Amino acid sequence: MRDLVEDLLTWLGEGRRFAVASVVGTSGSAPREPGAALAVAEDGTAVGSVSGGCVEGAVYDLCLEALREGRVIRQTFGYSDDDAFAVGLTCGGIIDILVWPHTAEPAFRAHLDALAADEPVALARILPPAGATGSAGPPRALCITPSGEHTGSAGDAVIDRLVRAEAAAMLDSGRTGVRQVGCDGLEMFVESRMPPPRLLVFGAVDFAAALTRIGRFLGYHVTVCDARPVFATRRRFPDAHEVVVDWPHRYLERQHVDARTAVAVLTHDPKFDIPLLERALRTGARYVGAMGSRRTHDERLRRLREAGVTESELARLRSPIGLDLGARTPEEVAVSIAAELVAVRRGGTCRPLTTTAGPIHALTH
Structure with missing residues (x-):
């Protein structure tokens, strides 16, 4: 995400709507690590990459779909032996993609501002259930700093406390990835920018x-x-x-x-x-x-x-x-x-x- 900050802040300043597709999980020989991102503006402009080209076109379309329908989308891409031209990773790996429609929600803006200032920060985003095509309603996210200050909400005070605690621990470790929140199967994707201890x-x-x-x-x-x-x-x-x-x-x-x-x-x-x-x-x-x-x-x-x-x-x-x-x-x-x-x-x-x-x-x- 950090390499997209300048473009995304410019888009926000211009009032342009856009969606960000992030790699949230990988297995096998996936080409990019969790946190790699592709952003697509409503006019079709794209910056960044999630796969080095393997599934870029399909993810690009998902970003436009997320913008049209105003929903978060989570989708998995892998290699297809049946059709060499099917959407998939020719390297044989699997990547889990989160597509997030952005306007100017406070958590995401706070995250971009911290990245632009080269400050440590974590962005925690609530994920749709694995296998689900997407979720309606406004995106749920929190931005957390090392001091414990936070911006945004997951929509519930109890969940917010759990998200802050888990995300703060991941930020302290400088880790990016998916974590479970509580005991109800709720998952979040935490993207951290902090050198490891x-x-x-x-x-x-x-x-x-x-x-x-x-x-x-x-x-x-x-x-x-x-x-x-x-x-x-x-x-x-x-x-x-x-x-x-x-x-x-x-x-x-x-x-x-x-x-x-x-x-x-x-x-x-x-x-x-x-x-x-x-x-x-x-x-x-x-x-x-x-x-x-x-x-x-x-x-x-x-x-x-x-x-x-x-x-x-x-x-x-x-x-x-x-x-x-x-x-x-x-x-x-x-x-x-x-x-x-x-x-x-x-x-x-x-x-x-x-x-x-x-x-x-x-x-x-």
Whole structure:
């Protein structure tokens, strides 16, 4: 959508009606990712693409149909073996398309304005049921910012709260895709513009290899950093987005660290840990954890105090790192660390759900 912003804002300014077709889901070797879009104005002008040409003509016609009939359309396109000239993807993939007739609804305009200003934002649109040809009535959408501010409505206050909570979580992860809202089968398509959160893993050890795998699975941009070039190699950490050879504290000083950053210190070596943690605890990182035994932890606290780290800064340190799962293997330890990361990020209690009451998913926005 971002590459269409200039054209769409111009169309809105001119009062032109248009429809936007967005890829909301794919399978197989589909040519475009979710979020790819084609926009068609009422005079037939088109910008963007949803398939690189395979089904562009059919989607173009759907946009004009959505404009004529004033309804949202959801349709799936795939390959047809029976007719090589049938509408379908010759690459063999399948794409799910959402066609949305736009006028000047507040949520969509707020989304475009945020994209034009290069600000993080998410647009959540309520989908017609899968397999349905479309839905009548005005489009239902909400625009959500990282602060929780929102524009627009899904038409129901309860649904709005659920949509905001789910969309905010997807925005925080920088993810685009379809999510279910509540337990009634209602679906929404969330289009996010936000870089993924960062997980900085210090210490090129076997525990780090397991943590990079699960960190990437959770949607983090994962960096492994170690001062020892023999250990910090791409071959040992194929799941990391970056493998950096540098002194950990020196590398951290050059990074932009914010509330969406997690720092995991797995070296348990004072010459690396102390200067690194001294700096990490003074950043805005939401999570700072360090591996080690109880004895290592006590010695680490003593050294950090000697280095001038205050008690309030030390209170931010999650050490020993992770939750008490009885973990022993690197993979199990990675799960315990990942569980703590999720709990800190989402405000979880870390208690078994059988011991809690009320909603399972907190409505944080």
